[in-house]
Amino acid sequence: MEFNHTPVLLQETIGQLCIKPDGIYVDGTLGGGGHAYEVLSRLSGQGRLIGIDQDADAVRAASQRLSVFGDRVSIIRSNYADMRMQLAKLGIRKVDGILLDLGVSSFQLDTPERGFTYRDAHAPLDMRMDDRQMITAKDIVNGYSEKELFRIIRDYGEDKFAKNIAKHIVNTRKEKEILTAGELCAVIRGAIPMKVQKSGGNPAKRTFQAIRIACNRELDVLKDSLDDMIDLLNDGGRICVITFHSLEDRIVKTIFKKNENPCICPPDFPVCVCGRVSKGKAVRKPVVPSEEEWENNKRSRSAKLRVFERKEQ
Numbered sequence: 001m002e003f004n005h006t007p008v009l010l011q012e013t014i015g016q017l018c019i020k021p022d023g024i025y026v027d028g029t030l031g032g033g034g035h036a037y038e039v040l041s042r043l044s045g046q047g048r049l050i051g052i053d054q055d056a057d058a059v060r061a062a063s064q065r066l067s068v069f070g071d072r073v074s075i076i077r078s079n080y081a082d083m084r085m086q087l088a089k090l091g092i093r094k095v096d097g098i099l100l101d102l103g104v105s106s107f108q109l110d111t112p113e114r115g116f117t118y119r120d121a122h123a124p125l126d127m128r129m130d131d132r133q134m135i136t137a138k139d140i141v142n143g144y145s146e147k148e149l150f151r152i153i154r155d156y157g158e159d160k161f162a163k164n165i166a167k168h169i170v171n172t173r174k175e176k177e178i179l180t181a182g183e184l185c186a187v188i189r190g191a192i193p194m195k196v197q198k199s200g201g202n203p204a205k206r207t208f209q210a211i212r213i214a215c216n217r218e219l220d221v222l223k224d225s226l227d228d229m230i231d232l233l234n235d236g237g238r239i240c241v242i243t244f245h246s247l248e249d250r251i252v253k254t255i256f257k258k259n260e261n262p263c264i265c266p267p268d269f270p271v272c273v274c275g276r277v278s279k280g281k282a283v284r285k286p287v288v289p290s291e292e293e294w295e296n297n298k299r300s301r302s303a304k305l306r307v308f309e310r311k312e313q
Contacts, residue, residue: 007034022046023096028080033062054130121182157210233310256282283307
């Protein structure tokens with residue numbers, strides 16, 4: 001199956017990066033290389049792009065697509081959390097722009113054996129973005145305690161039926177392991193009132209999202225990485241982050257705000273004495289898809305782009 005992923009907010013992101021032809025840029029979630037291709041198309045012979053992705057399928061697809069740019073592009077299979085280390089290996093200390101597209105790719109969703117989808121009953125419970133990692137969705141569903149499952153589904157899925165879903169999962173697995181998407185969907189449906197199922201979308205969507213986030217530690221990685229990425233930017237450099245749900249967006253917004261105004265002095269202090277210095281400024285409003293993009297790509301509907309510009313003091 002061909003790696004296919006329509007880049008969301010493509011032109012808006014390219015515009016916000018303010019690309020310099022001779023600059024160095026990092027795509028920390030390379031995917032199929034859609035955003036990276038547009039960045040590279042705007043670079044001169046002196047410019048460079050480093051693409052990072054933990055998904056082996058994405059690395060293969062992007063390597064083929066971006067091969068036309070020769071040695072202007074370097075592709076690394078890694079997690080963006082290790083960006084500083086990977087750049088250091090290339091002799092790079094600072095960059096002019098960083099892009100993160102935090103969405104699950106269309107390829108990942110549409111490839112049943114990857115286990116991300118709840119639409120294919122026979123799909124295994126995998127959900128790993130990096131098949132080198134040990135824990136799968138099956139391990140979480142069948143091994144985590146009821147309390148842990150409740151917390152994951154409540155916090156990452158924001159599902160008001162989290163407690164009942166966790167209880168049903170634990171009761172079901174006492175009889176038999178839950179191995180497929182269809183089996184997990186059946187358990188979730190049994191935990192949610194029928195009138196709710198009729199009025200909303202697929203009742204499994206929130207739980208699958210929650211387990212995927214837990215499996216890949218997505219929010220922890222994002223939270224632990226953004227400060228470091230801002231520090232990697234040259235003066236005037238920008239980081240652009242595309243999120244797809246409120247949990248991600250809240251983390252990005254909070255960390256950008258903290259880097260813009262890091263002062264921890266009490267409000268009644270006449271001057272700052274903590275010594276914490278602003279690292280730049282956040283673009284105030286998130287950029288959202290146009291109505292035309294909504295029409296052409298339904299997976300773009302929840303997307304938000306936030307931007308932070310580094311400013312040396």
